[in-house]
Amino acid sequence: MSALPHTDTDPIYTLSVAAKLSNTPPHSIRQYIDKGLLLPYKKDTNRHLFSNADIQRLIWIKKRIDEQGLNFAGIKSMLAMLPCWKITKCSTHSRKNCEAYTNGSAPCWQASEKGQECKNKECRLCKVYLLIKPGTEVKAVLQQLIY
Secondary structure, eight states, rough: OOOOOOOOOOBOOHHEEEEEEEETTTTHHHHHHTTTTTEEEEEETSEEEEEEHHHHHHHHHHHHHHHHHOOOHHHHHHHTTSSSSEEEEHHHHHHTHHHHHOOOTTTTGSSSOOOTTTTSSHHHGGGHHTSSSTTOOHHHHHHHHOO
């Protein structure tokens, strides 16, 4: 009997394993979750499980803090610049009703009011959220979308 393969978004790691794999202290990971920089899967017992995509995101966040000297607010501002409406190809009508489009102070997954295309989607599985991984440079993403 062979094991079923996991996708990058399957929640399979506990906090302690995620901390080891990403070389990030567990208390830092909890802070990233509290600040909305990381959206791991949350079990009914309120324990978090992390996917391979979450591990990659942790590595990206840690690099911004350690090598670029950014704080949580700086990272949040950087992520808020991602034009989710362009990446997900939202309709003009949806944009008008979406806080991520009308208010650029937080990343789209933290918007309280979302457009029709995103209303019933799980943000942790969205391609905008999954875009952030080692090697992702927000400026390069913006350049690709603009030009």
